[in-house]
Amino acid sequence: QSALTQPASVSGSPGQSITISCTGTSTDVGSYNLVSWYQQHPGKAPKLLIYEVSKRPSGVSNRFSGSKSGNTASLTISGLQAEDEADYYCCSYASTRRVFGGGTKLTVL
């Protein structure tokens, strides 16, 4: 199975907004509204940020939002903060499989 396609890196200044895309196929992202996003700081386990494309778990800042159109999902982070600097991964449900994106490194300038 192929990984979902994410940009390798994005950057932004504090206070700005950035968007990370996650492109799959009609058998994963395009077929289900079950895309989740994870934030991973160096040396730490991934942390759930978004599930079901756009829902936030309790405790996750509303600066994080998600959307989907066709085979592409997106994560938007508004009001960038220094602590947002991390790696971000999308993941799609695909029936009996789960497919992760290759990951995007966010640099806060």
Next chain:
Amino acid sequence: QVQLQESGPGLVKPSETLSLTCTVSGGSISPYYWSWIRQPPGKGLEWIGYIYYRGSANYNPSLKSRVTISLDTPRNQFSLKVSSVTAADTAVYYCARDLVTTTTQFFDYWGQGTLVTVSS
């Protein structure tokens, strides 16, 4: 609060079998799915497979021929075996709860991860 903890050898020889166990505390194995996910050094996450609390399992097609995930419900544990390992199997291995219902799926609880190095 559910907690997951991976355990097992940190060093495995090439061609041998990698074996890891995930112990779940603060909650029950039932009625959930449980996944293994790995991350080679400096690289992205790769889903390995999951096991359902009733014992059925599904695997990443790219690893299916070498992977087995099993369950020990009385001990609240599930395990991973990867056979015929090579250096490409060197990675941090995570266990995670795979929350699945008729309307949702996501990984909500993760272990801290354990580094397994394949080397002679």
